[in-house]
Amino acid sequence: MRIVITGANRGIGLELARRYLERGDHVDAGVRNPAAASELAALGQAASGRLRVLACDVEDDASVRAFAAALGDxxxxxxxxNAGVMGKWLSLADLDFEDVLRTFNTNTVGTLRVTSALLPHLRRSTTRKIVNMSSRMGSIADNTSGGAYAYRTxxxxxxxxxxxxAVDLRDEHFTVIALHPDWVKTDMGGPEAPMTVEDAVAGILALVDRISRTESGGFYHFRGDTIPW
Structure with a gap:
């Protein structure tokens, strides 16, 4: 299989790339600055040409179009x-609206940019899976603590x-899910997070392997539990 991962230079994205390469798959890793992606470069040395590290800034239309073109046919x-940012955790009275817009541009609009640009590539496959890295903090029903306006929204x-x-691509037999990877020890999650990157990614891979078109359109924890919207 061929896997495309955005935000693949660290954390969950990097571990996803590592695991898929270990399985023998091909990985195209999108990162803002390929020259600085030293850990990906090290993976590539042992991957026998199955890893490509390509520039992709999900916040920028031209960068995403160039990324899609660089993938070829x-x-x-x-x-x-997978690319995402946390944004600033500020009170309602102190919100930095430029930061709110940047967070939305990366986490939400960036996903739309990449998916739209890569639809022709995905349509060539019979697998056609799209995994959007979300968070339980995006659940309205689960929000009991407030705060984190930029990230939550x-x-x-x-x-x-x-x-x-999922609705729009249903007749083309796509599987599209929003996925909560748990609170993970990454640069974003911080050292106090209870879940290791290795355990989280093992669970993510197992879920993505088994998820079917009948479950498209759901919001899932990586263990497979449905999370309320």
Whole structure:
């Protein structure tokens, strides 16, 4: 299979690339600055040409179009829209609206940019899976603590985008899900997170392998539990 992963230079994205390469798959890794992606470069040395590290800034239309063009005429089986930012955690009175817009642009609009640009590649596949990295913090029903306006709203909007993609692409036999990877020890999640990257990605791979078209349009924890919208 051929896997495309955005935000693949660290954390969950990097571990996804590592695991898929270990399985023998081909990986196209989208990162803002390929020259600085040293850990990906190290993976590539042992991957026998199965890894390509390509520039992709999901916040920028031209960068995403160039990324799609650089893929060439390959078939993409699974797309992980993994690139994301946390945004500033500020009170309602102190919100930085430029930061709110940037967070929304990355987490929500960035996913739309990449998916739209890669539709021709995905349509060549019979697998046609799109995995949008969301968060339980985007669940309206689960919000009991408030705060984190930029991050919460961007992920709630991403959930709606995921559901809409699933509806619009249903007749083409796509599987589209919003996925909560748990609170993971990454640069974004911080050192106090209870879940290791390795355990989270093992669960993500197992879910993505078994998820079917009948489950498209759902919001899932990586263990397979449905999360309320």
């Amino acid at each position: 390959v078939t993409v089986d699974v797309l992980f829209n 961007s992920k709630a909007a991403l959930n709606m985008a995921s559901k809409t993609m």
